Amino acid sequence: MIELNNIEKYHPAKGIKHYVLRHVSASIASGEFVSVMGPSGAGKSTLLNILGMLEEPTYGTYHFMGEDITSMNERKRIELYRNHIGFVFQAYHLIDEMTVQENIEAPLIYKKIVASERKSRVADLLDRFNMVAKKDLFPSQLSGGQQQLVGIARALVAEPSLILADEPTGNLQSAQAAEIMSLFRKLNREEGITIVQVTHSEKNAQYGNRILTIEDGVVRTDTPVAGQL
Amino acid sequence: MFKLNIRIALRSLLRNKPAALINITGLTIGLTACLMLLLYVTYERNFDRHDARTTRVYGVMTNVPDGKGGITATFDGTTTALAPMLRQSLPALEAVCRLSYGSIRLIASGEHAFKKEARFAEPEIFQMYGYRFLSGDSTTALADPHSVVLTASMAKTLFGRLDVTGSRLRYQDQYDLKVTAVIEDLPLNSSNRFDYLMPWLFYETVDPSAKELNWTNYSFITLLKLKPGIAPETVNKSLVTLLKSSGSDSEQPHFIFPLQRLHLYGKFEQGRSVGGDIEQVRLFTALALGILLLACINFMNLATARAGRRAREVGVKKTLGADRRSLVFQFLTESMVLCLISVALAVALAELLIPAFNSLLRVQLNVGYFNGTTWLALLAIVLFTGILAGSYPAFYLSSFNVIGSLKRNAPLRRFLPFSMRQVLVVVQFCFAVSLIVATLVIYKQISYIKNRPLGVEVQALVEMPLEGNLKTRFELFKKRLLASGAVSAMYQSSVKLAHHSSNFTDIRWPGMQAAVNRVMFNKVGTGYDFIKTNGIKMLAGRDFSPALPTDSGGVLLSARAAKIMGLKDPLGKVIQVMGERRTVIGVFADYVWDEPAKTNNPMVVQMEPLRGGSMTMRLNTAHSLEDNIAAISKIAREMNPAYPVELSFMNQVYAGKLESERLLGLLSRIFGGLAILISCLGLYGLVSFSAEQRTREFGVRRVLGATLLNIMQLLSAAFLKLIAVALVIAVPLSCALMNTWLQGFEFHTSVSFWTIAVATLLTLALALVTIGLQAVQAARANPVDALKYE
Numbered sequence A: 001m002i003e004l005n006n007i008e009k010y011h012p013a014k015g016i017k018h019y020v021l022r023h024v025s026a027s028i029a030s031g032e033f034v035s036v037m038g039p040s041g042a043g044k045s046t047l048l049n050i051l052g053m054l055e056e057p058t059y060g061t062y063h064f065m066g067e068d069i070t071s072m073n074e075r076k077r078i079e080l081y082r083n084h085i086g087f088v089f090q091a092y093h094l095i096d097e098m099t100v101q102e103n104i105e106a107p108l109i110y111k112k113i114v115a116s117e118r119k120s121r122v123a124d125l126l127d128r129f130n131m132v133a134k135k136d137l138f139p140s141q142l143s144g145g146q147q148q149l150v151g152i153a154r155a156l157v158a159e160p161s162l163i164l165a166d167e168p169t170g171n172l173q174s175a176q177a178a179e180i181m182s183l184f185r186k187l188n189r190e191e192g193i194t195i196v197q198v199t200h201s202e203k204n205a206q207y208g209n210r211i212l213t214i215e216d217g218v219v220r221t222d223t224p225v226a227g228q229l
Numbered sequence B: 001m002f003k004l005n006i007r008i009a010l011r012s013l014l015r016n017k018p019a020a021l022i023n024i025t026g027l028t029i030g031l032t033a034c035l036m037l038l039l040y041v042t043y044e045r046n047f048d049r050h051d052a053r054t055t056r057v058y059g060v061m062t063n064v065p066d067g068k069g070g071i072t073a074t075f076d077g078t079t080t081a082l083a084p085m086l087r088q089s090l091p092a093l094e095a096v097c098r099l100s101y102g103s104i105r106l107i108a109s110g111e112h113a114f115k116k117e118a119r120f121a122e123p124e125i126f127q128m129y130g131y132r133f134l135s136g137d138s139t140t141a142l143a144d145p146h147s148v149v150l151t152a153s154m155a156k157t158l159f160g161r162l163d164v165t166g167s168r169l170r171y172q173d174q175y176d177l178k179v180t181a182v183i184e185d186l187p188l189n190s191s192n193r194f195d196y197l198m199p200w201l202f203y204e205t206v207d208p209s210a211k212e213l214n215w216t217n218y219s220f221i222t223l224l225k226l227k228p229g230i231a232p233e234t235v236n237k238s239l240v241t242l243l244k245s246s247g248s249d250s251e252q253p254h255f256i257f258p259l260q261r262l263h264l265y266g267k268f269e270q271g272r273s274v275g276g277d278i279e280q281v282r283l284f285t286a287l288a289l290g291i292l293l294l295a296c297i298n299f300m301n302l303a304t305a306r307a308g309r310r311a312r313e314v315g316v317k318k319t320l321g322a323d324r325r326s327l328v329f330q331f332l333t334e335s336m337v338l339c340l341i342s343v344a345l346a347v348a349l350a351e352l353l354i355p356a357f358n359s360l361l362r363v364q365l366n367v368g369y370f371n372g373t374t375w376l377a378l379l380a381i382v383l384f385t386g387i388l389a390g391s392y393p394a395f396y397l398s399s400f401n402v403i404g405s406l407k408r409n410a411p412l413r414r415f416l417p418f419s420m421r422q423v424l425v426v427v428q429f430c431f432a433v434s435l436i437v438a439t440l441v442i443y444k445q446i447s448y449i450k451n452r453p454l455g456v457e458v459q460a461l462v463e464m465p466l467e468g469n470l471k472t473r474f475e476l477f478k479k480r481l482l483a484s485g486a487v488s489a490m491y492q493s494s495v496k497l498a499h500h501s502s503n504f505t506d507i508r509w510p511g512m513q514a515a516v517n518r519v520m521f522n523k524v525g526t527g528y529d530f531i532k533t534n535g536i537k538m539l540a541g542r543d544f545s546p547a548l549p550t551d552s553g554g555v556l557l558s559a560r561a562a563k564i565m566g567l568k569d570p571l572g573k574v575i576q577v578m579g580e581r582r583t584v585i586g587v588f589a590d591y592v593w594d595e596p597a598k599t600n601n602p603m604v605v606q607m608e609p610l611r612g613g614s615m616t617m618r619l620n621t622a623h624s625l626e627d628n629i630a631a632i633s634k635i636a637r638e639m640n641p642a643y644p645v646e647l648s649f650m651n652q653v654y655a656g657k658l659e660s661e662r663l664l665g666l667l668s669r670i671f672g673g674l675a676i677l678i679s680c681l682g683l684y685g686l687v688s689f690s691a692e693q694r695t696r697e698f699g700v701r702r703v704l705g706a707t708l709l710n711i712m713q714l715l716s717a718a719f720l721k722l723i724a725v726a727l728v729i730a731v732p733l734s735c736a737l738m739n740t741w742l743q744g745f746e747f748h749t750s751v752s753f754w755t756i757a758v759a760t761l762l763t764l765a766l767a768l769v770t771i772g773l774q775a776v777q778a779a780r781a782n783p784v785d786a787l788k789y790e
């Protein structure tokens, strides 16, 4: 699904190339659950942003589902966001002016799905995440864990094939974190959704089936998870 | 999605109440101004356009030559001889109509007498104006010399009902007339209005000057209706040749001007239309749109100031698959929602303000004036406002890239050393400062003209029309008033003191160079005590004296008249006024009449047989004003029972001459006030936002030992700099602009250092108060609270 070939990324600062990623090559197959780990400032978020096409690599090629991203236009990229990629953020990034229900519904509106279909899909997700009672609340009225559940529901509603999650549990307590992680594993196993997450926690990494470690912009290790939880 | 966008827009309004309040206040004010403007422009643009037949109607205009090849004035007065000649020899004309100027005359139904506006016209008037007949018809209405046509409200006033054709009326307590038709009231926005209309044939019996066909008395209106397809230029050409061949000694060239344009474009210079009421329409348009623009700027500024917060939303939505168009659309929806709320409020507000506005501009607007086009225009204004206010924030915000906006506190991009927001604040304050300068200069000019010596002692001076029995019994009336002690001196004259309508050129004097005089002179026909009553200063000679019978052939010259004639020692010289020889017995100092800011025509004052006109009286200040008025009224009612007593105070008459300047002053005060209010509201919003953003910084600084004053300075400096820039730009510009305005007056004040100082200080003070209010709050906040925040 994802083919990274010799990706480089640097920020030019006062004439000096400040490298964030160097010679990153990796491939992620459909149905994998990959955890990216590494020290702070290593370039994990940058890598994820490149995967999500939010940032462009300075060098190298990136093929997503067989297509070359670097030569892709804006319109096509928006198509990918609408149909194939869901984002989950550490800071949830729900829209304050929208209720839980509206937040989940938003991607479907952009995808131009008809109202009846939207309603039933949102109802399904609310049901599945046990949030029916909270559907008319605003994000500020929810706990952090609940907000992240809404964030994940929002990422799932358009039925993406890839979920990119940057420290999805970074702001949560361990009990809540475990809940989110089992949800990810379930989505990965039962629905075959490919997941790439950035995490600082060994324990969370064990929910996936592969761990990439990055240090100073270079992939240090790439190991399968032995006894998956 | 549209419904969701509106829901979100309303929620975000509620979440940001102060910003919403500032925006709605500003937009409501701006839209109210625009709404009023729309009504006003509709009213003005429809002047004389109520009926399709008026499109081919032209008024004959007269140019007044200045004797040096130029034209001093252009007006719509023509002679009695013109119309019959045109009727005979210009086949391009469908109809020609002579019409009198309106004058307030007595009309009575039995005991009920009223003074209302009367006009005389030839029956062709019905081909020019589309009057709607409630009874009677256009073929018979003015056929009989003793007929009269009433407007509906005139009929109601006189009889209390409308079906009054055939009823009798008495005109000027002298002539019996029969009502032949009742027509619907004429719209206020039509020229040549009247309350009742009488036939020209009757005019000829009332006023001999209307009967005699002459080429010298320009006191009548001539209207023409061209045949379809005839170009006015061809008529103008024929006019010139016709006038030459007709052998009239009239040197004043005529031209025709469309009746429908006369109201808006009726100001002429050198015989060319150079504007007119359209200037007022334009001024008002500029002011109303300016106010709306200020409100839009507030919206843009507050929206982009919050950009940091909204950026995150934009970023997230982009990752959800939103394209730029849908984001732009969302932000525009927000500004549209705000506009719709404001326009609803504005309609209500306009409804409340219309009465005041009507009395202010002397117009009659109501929302009933709204027709399909006006509503469309209103819709257009709302859309325009929404897009104007919303588009910059929409395109600005939707352009954020995802990564930048999702990172916390990412600094926003900047292309220039200053932001759009700063530019807009400067624009706002430029507008406000200019209006302050304008207000001050107009005020100064009005007081300058007011304080100019009038040359007449206007206090305790009153005037009253000379009409009815008093015309024949004036001497007795004068004697009785003087005996009563209410009046210390009085005179009668052919024209009012402050307005002289009788201009003429037929005058000769010893040593005159040209063969024919071309300078317009003005003539006042009077009896004794003209100088004494008015308190006018004599420069040489004396007033008319009853002791010297030869004074009936005497004449007084104004200083300007003596100067134009170039007479070294005018006393005793014999001049010829309209063919009559008269001896100069005195020269008096010029006094102000007609336009107070202009040098008036040279004047001659002479004894003339009493023909009616006006009486001017000096009240005896030994008695109270009330007693004087009561005494005058009692005697007038006794001697002239058919007429009401109408006394006007000369100081008010003179004050009324500054009406249009007063109006301009009022407009600039109102709009200036609103501009400052809206700009300061916007400033308040920006300062409070900046204070909120810097809460933590201020907290840290306070902990590090910064004083309250330091913090206030920190917060205010940036904004005060903008105000200073606005002042530097706007003050010289507006001063230059107002200087040109002042040049339009012959007598004018100047823009002084004080004007500039007051405008500058006032603006700075208002801005300081606005900023200070916020700054104090921000600086006072407990630093611990501020630091706990994050």
Ligand SMILES: Nc1ncnc2c1ncn2[C@@H]1O[C@H](COP(=O)(O)OP(=O)(O)OP(=O)(O)O)[C@@H](O)[C@H]1O
Pocket (backbone or CB within 6 Å): A011, A013, A018, A020, A038, A039, A040, A041, A042, A043, A044, A045, A046, A047
């Ligand atoms: N716009 C930029 N300009 C310059 N340097 C940048 C920019 N964005 C990121 N960096 C640098 O790139 C490096 C990698 O950042 P990145 O956010 O990918 O790290 P990370 O591995 O996600 O760290 P963390 O675990 O703290 O989230 C950092 O050293 C950061 O300073």
Ligand SMILES: [Mg+2]
Pocket (backbone or CB within 6 Å): A044, A045, A046, A166
């Ligand atoms: Mg990171």
